[in-house]
Amino acid sequence: MNQPDYEFLRKLLRDKSGLDLSADKQYLIESRLLPLARKAGLASISDLVQKLKDGSSALISQVVEAMTTNETFFFRDKVPFDHFRDVIMPELLKARAGRKSIRIWCAACSTGQEPYSLAMSLKEMSAALNGWRVEILATDLSQEVLEKSKAGLYSQFEVQRGLPIQLLVKYFKQAGELWQINSDVRGMVQHRQLNLLHDFSQLGTFDVVFCRNVLIYFDQDTKINIFNRLAKQMEPDGFLVLGAAETVVGLTDVFKPLADRRGLYRPSGAASSAKPPAPGMPRVAAAGN
Numbered sequence: 001m002n003q004p005d006y007e008f009l010r011k012l013l014r015d016k017s018g019l020d021l022s023a024d025k026q027y028l029i030e031s032r033l034l035p036l037a038r039k040a041g042l043a044s045i046s047d048l049v050q051k052l053k054d055g056s057s058a059l060i061s062q063v064v065e066a067m068t069t070n071e072t073f074f075f076r077d078k079v080p081f082d083h084f085r086d087v088i089m090p091e092l093l094k095a096r097a098g099r100k101s102i103r104i105w106c107a108a109c110s111t112g113q114e115p116y117s118l119a120m121s122l123k124e125m126s127a128a129l130n131g132w133r134v135e136i137l138a139t140d141l142s143q144e145v146l147e148k149s150k151a152g153l154y155s156q157f158e159v160q161r162g163l164p165i166q167l168l169v170k171y172f173k174q175a176g177e178l179w180q181i182n183s184d185v186r187g188m189v190q191h192r193q194l195n196l197l198h199d200f201s202q203l204g205t206f207d208v209v210f211c212r213n214v215l216i217y218f219d220q221d222t223k224i225n226i227f228n229r230l231a232k233q234m235e236p237d238g239f240l241v242l243g244a245a246e247t248v249v250g251l252t253d254v255f256k257p258l259a260d261r262r263g264l265y266r267p268s269g270a271a272s273s274a275k276p277p278a279p280g281m282p283r284v285a286a287a288g289n
Contacts, residue, residue: 036066101134122136146193209239215246241263
């Protein structure tokens with residue numbers, strides 16, 4: 001791949017998705033986009049670039065999806081889900097006792113393992129949630145991964161990565177060679193296509209935001225912009241959960257880290273203004289209702 005083609009693709013990906021590739025990532029583009037080029041009947045990355053320059057919007061979407069689909073698995077990194085069970089939910093159960101409702105947003109949810117891990121965690125605490133309404137909204141840039149998430153179908157390999165066997169038995173059924181998460185768990189998660197670079201104020205206000213392992217791909221200005229906009233979508237006493245390699249420290253003061261709770265942050269207060277939930281968005285009942 002020649003340098004002008006690489007620079008064109010770098011700019012396209014940065015403008016369309018926020019993905020900020022360093023100057024030495026040609027191998028990554030070639031490994032992900034060459035199969036896409038051949039599928040489109042094109043012989044090389046250069047041919048693909050020429051087609052993109054001609055303005056093929058469908059092909060642009062496919063390129064962005066190919067470059068931004070990231071690995072995920074059930075209960076990934078474990079610690080954030082321990083925080084969810086041991087810190088976040090106990091505090092919200094007290095703080096939201098008056099309204100008995102909680103809204104959770106999984107940004108960049110990929111193929112659904114993260115939101116379904118949260119849904120299963122909520123099922124496991126169903127006694128404490130009796131009479132509560134808990135909404136999980138899962139968003140991603142890629143419509144393709146959202147469709148997989150909605151179906152809730154996973155291979156043997158996928159369910160063996162991070163998913164405790166007792167939860168597999170309890171919340172999944174075999175479907176041929178695949179495993180499908182039970183319909184009541186699937187029903188706890190709403191899906192919506194969303195680009196984090198674009199306005200998301202219409203989503204309303206959340207008590208918990210999981211935004212993990214996506215901001216590491218953005219440049220510093222984009223990260224700051226997203227953090228500042230996230231703060232406006234969160235309750236003042238809400239929780240932000242980031243990936244292990246991500247932090248707000250040194251970027252913005254709209255969130256503050258929780259001491260001894262890696263990856264867990266709270267709005268700083270004044271920067272976060274509560275808004276009502278978006279009109280017309282149904283709430284989903286959690287287990288125990």
